[in-house]
Amino acid sequence: MCKNMPPLELAIQFHGHVCPGLLFGVRVAEFAQQKLGVDADNDEELLAIVENDSCAVDAIQAILGCTFGKGNLIFRDYGKQVYTIASRESGRAIRIAQIFGSMDSTESKRFRQLKSLTCLSPQEENELEELLSVLFEQIMSKPVNELFKWKEIEMPGVEKAVILPSIECQICGEGVMQSRASTTNRGLVCPTCRLEGGVNYNV
Numbered sequence: 001m002c003k004n005m006p007p008l009e010l011a012i013q014f015h016g017h018v019c020p021g022l023l024f025g026v027r028v029a030e031f032a033q034q035k036l037g038v039d040a041d042n043d044e045e046l047l048a049i050v051e052n053d054s055c056a057v058d059a060i061q062a063i064l065g066c067t068f069g070k071g072n073l074i075f076r077d078y079g080k081q082v083y084t085i086a087s088r089e090s091g092r093a094i095r096i097a098q099i100f101g102s103m104d105s106t107e108s109k110r111f112r113q114l115k116s117l118t119c120l121s122p123q124e125e126n127e128l129e130e131l132l133s134v135l136f137e138q139i140m141s142k143p144v145n146e147l148f149k150w151k152e153i154e155m156p157g158v159e160k161a162v163i164l165p166s167i168e169c170q171i172c173g174e175g176v177m178q179s180r181a182s183t184t185n186r187g188l189v190c191p192t193c194r195l196e197g198g199v200n201y202n203v
C-alpha cells in the first residue's frame with residue numbers, strides 16, 4: 001500500500017468501498033494522529049484498542065497502521081463506537097467515543113434502510129448513490145466536537161502478544177497454539193474440535 005496516499009484514499013482502498021462507517025473511522029484516525037502528533041509514516045509505535053469490529057476499524061488499520069498481524073490492534077467486543085489510540089513513543093493515549101446519535105440523520109436512516117434490502121430497483125440504486133454523497137459531506141465536514149468526545153487517558157496497559165509453540169490436536173491433527181488447547185479425555189484438543197464439532201475435509 002502506498003503510504004503517500006491521502007488517508008481517505010488509503011482507507012477506501014483497504015476497505016473496498018466508501019460507507020458512512022468507514023468515513024467515521026477516517027475522522028477518528030486523522031483526529032488521533034493530530035492529537036498525538038504522529039504523522040502518517042511514523043505509525044509503528046501506535047496502538048489501537050477498538051471496541052467494535054465495524055467498517056470504521058478498517059480506516060484505523062489503513063491510516064494508523066494498527067493491524068492484527070502487527071499485534072498493535074486490540075479488539076474488545078463491546079459493541080461500542082469507542083477507539084483508544086496510544087503512542088508508545090510518547091506514552092500518550094487518547095480515548096475517542098462517538099457521541100450517541102451524532103451519525104444519525106434523515107439521510108443516514110434512509111441509507112441504512114436501503115442497505116438492508118436484498119434487492120434494489122435502479123431508482124433505489126441511484127438514491128443510495130446520492131445519499132452516500134450527502135452523507136460523505138455530512139461526516140467529513142462535521143466539526144469533531146459534534147462527532148465524538150475525547151480525552152487523554154493513562155497509557156493503557158496491554159500485554160504483549162505471546163506466541164507459544166504449537167502442539168498437535170489429538171482429534172483433527174492440526175496444530176494449535178498450546179495456550180489455546182484444552183485438556184480433554186482424548187488429550188489436548190483445539191478449539192475447533194472442542195467448540196465447533198471438528199474439521200472434516202472429506203465432505
Ligand SMILES: [Zn+2]
Binds near residue numbers: 015
Ligand atoms: Zn463499509
Ligand SMILES: [Zn+2]
Binds near residue numbers: 170172173189191
Ligand atoms: Zn482439532
